[in-house]
Amino acid sequence: MNVIVLLAIILLVLMIMVGGKKGLRSFFSLFLNFGVIFFTLAFMLNPDMNPIILTFIASVLIGCISLFYINEINQKTIIAFISTMITTVILLVFIVFVSDSLMIQGFGEEETEALSGYSLYIGIDFMKIGVSVIILSTIGAIMDVAISIASAMHEIVKHNPKIGKKDLVNSGINIGRDILGADTNTLFFAFFGGYLALLIWFKDLSYSIGEIINSKIFSSELMLILCAGTGVALVIPISSWINAYYLLRVKEK
Template identity: 70%
Template sequence: MNVIVLLAFILCLLMVAIGGKQGVRSFLSLFLNFGVLFVTIFLMTNPKNSPIILTFVACTIISCISLFYINKTNSKTITAFISTMVTIVVLLLFITFVTKKLMIQGFGEESTEEISIFSLYIGVDFVQIGASVIIMSTIGAIMDVAISIATSMHEIFYRNPSISRKKLFTSGLNIGRDILGTDTNTLFFAFFGGYLSLLIWFKDLSYSIGEIVNSKVFSAEMTTIFCAGIGIALIIPIASSVNAYYLIRTREKTEKLS
């Protein structure tokens, strides 16, 4: 426990030293987002509550904390928030459909020994829980891309106020293409880092490549990576179009008033 407190203290010092007041807000937002996740998980245990609706509400609150609380309310965070919400809605519908078709919900046979003493009749829809887990795993990457594109496009617009909407949108896409590869690889290596022990266990049990690929644990995590990649790919044109529309619309209103 002392090590955890020490690491948290070091992280806080670094974030304050580098980010100043914004670093303090970023550090506090970690605990705020954790609180949102904790309350969401607690509410999901009630069969009367829909995990999908709870996930959407949680993602909305997390987006508000991560965008408006840390970076304050401005045109960049507003467009990033709108882009994030549009992408989340599309992903919720898509991921719910995918989890039903792939049947990756629940526990794999690798977890049989650990859960054998517990009752599985808990009245919770594991299909929706599976979809919620995937969405929660992607929200951070989606917001990261959304604010990166919003900030870059705003800077391009202010440097070149006469730029056309088409060129501004194309610039957003070009920025997104550079982000796409790195963020997708980040998710991929985060999976292998978190599940390295599982892969070693697969090797010790002499799993074949086919058995590894078809195991529920591996399939569920790969589905999460692919869905997160789809979310990152979707947010690029969505954020580019939202920012291009907002910036050009603002310029047109300014010209009319003048």
């Protein structure tokens, strides 16, 4: 049996054992999200299509699959979806500005040999592709924080219906603070895990710290971590305020 198929079966069994029906839907959502990304990449090959717009549409679809398909349509998932989309729009504007200022799109000199047999004249704006990569790399972490805060705040109101708006918002932010450190560290170590071979190569080539930091590959990945961390930090107050406003408004009615 193919090792990948075996690993997929093990993952499926564990997700069903732990999550039941929701675990099964979570497993199939991986393939649905892969399909969204695959078709988005296919459309990106068309020079007449804007990769940033395509990425935003893909983010909406991924949000619907990850929130509504897995957890069904309810108050928590709707608020988490709204919080995710608002944060994504704000982050998108920020990333476009930063990417245009840093000019780190394209390939670094370390990749020259691997790309020497390919043509780079493909008619696609690499700056927009870079923005798309960052957004797709960030959307999962943003959704994770948004649904975590929404679930926790709903439980707070359920067990303490007399809580005020200010206290509820502060509770949401305090919950987000605990998540913030874990998520940013996850993004950080994901980068170093994925690019460990590159860092070893830098060491073997006797790169100085300055040369490593100014390397296009390193700078682009570091920018991804910082932008993803910014998105996680932004979604905390946004999700906390929206949840508090909605929950207390429902309680008043």
